[in-house]
Amino acid sequence: MSDLSVVKKNRRQHILDEAARLFKEKGFGGTSMRDLAEQVGMEAASMYNHIRSKDEILEQICFQVADQYIAHLTEIEQQPGTYVEKIRALLRLHVRLVIEQGDAVAVANHDWKYLTGEKRATFLEARRLYERRLAALIEEGMAQGELQPLHVSVALFTLLSAVRWVELWYRPERDISPEALEDDIVTLLMKGLEK
């Protein structure tokens, strides 16, 4: 990649990052391209050299997040290890992505509703497929006797839902490190609250 195209790529990612921050703060509907240009410190006209529309920004953010979850899931599926280890790794991933990219994850979790047409259908299909693959890990873990015999969908959605609050709560100044937060959530979900 030429130096110029690297600069252009970084600039584009910077616009996406700032957009995610604004969407989370003011809502997708409440954020204008003018707000965004101001936030990134560019003239609106030159911002359009990097990105065409608010819809395109939303698509980029949602699919970047989805792609990361899917890439990590693929890696975890292919690694050797028990189902317990795989599910632990996935729970850690869910917590870590929120800590490291909270704005983008929040946008992908909430503002995907503003995706339209084929993009929306593709995003929802990717999410469904991700859930099915995670459900398959849970089901196989139960079949192998590693996991409690529960209703697979109930286990799946309880796990996914159980980590959703982190997005609303976590800030670097909280009295817990990211690692301890991951540990505590994984312990509660895998070992249970009871001692």
Add this chain to the structure above:
Amino acid sequence: MSDLSVVKKNRRQHILDEAARLFKEKGFGGTSMRDLAEQVGMEAASMYNHIRSKDEILEQICFQVADQYIAHLTEIEQQPGTYVEKIRALLRLHVRLVIEQGDAVAVANHDWKYLTGEKRATFLEARRLYERRLAALIEEGMAQGELQPLHVSVALFTLLSAVRWVELWYRPERDISPEALEDDIVTLLMKGLEK
């Protein structure tokens, strides 16, 4: 209570129930008093004999739900039993209220944002107090050695968040009974997914 006032109270509750259904389906903003009158099969004018405004309906729904959670929590706190038993009872309560009154719980969970002024402040204070009392049960359970030693807020919010999906997923035609659903969620959260 006179027969007439019983009829009036039932009529009022029927309006609230149908309002909760419409708010969940079309959103608080997307539901008009005209929609509601049509849904309950009354003239708008006579509906106003029972209820003054959409804001009043929202307040009633939110506080009825909050009052139930608080009343059950008070009962659970006062019952004899271990902390494990108390927290199990509370988790069951959270699942059961969603199954039995899913529309109203959904409105209280999401549309409280449309409460205004003092009502909003009172509702949020009630929610914070509920969370603090549940956190106290968790903390005492840890102090007694009944529960895993985790960050109290992390345990609290993981539990509360872990049951939130039920509202979106549960329908009577699902392939699981309400009791089995309660059992599976409580088992996962208290005993862990690992066998």
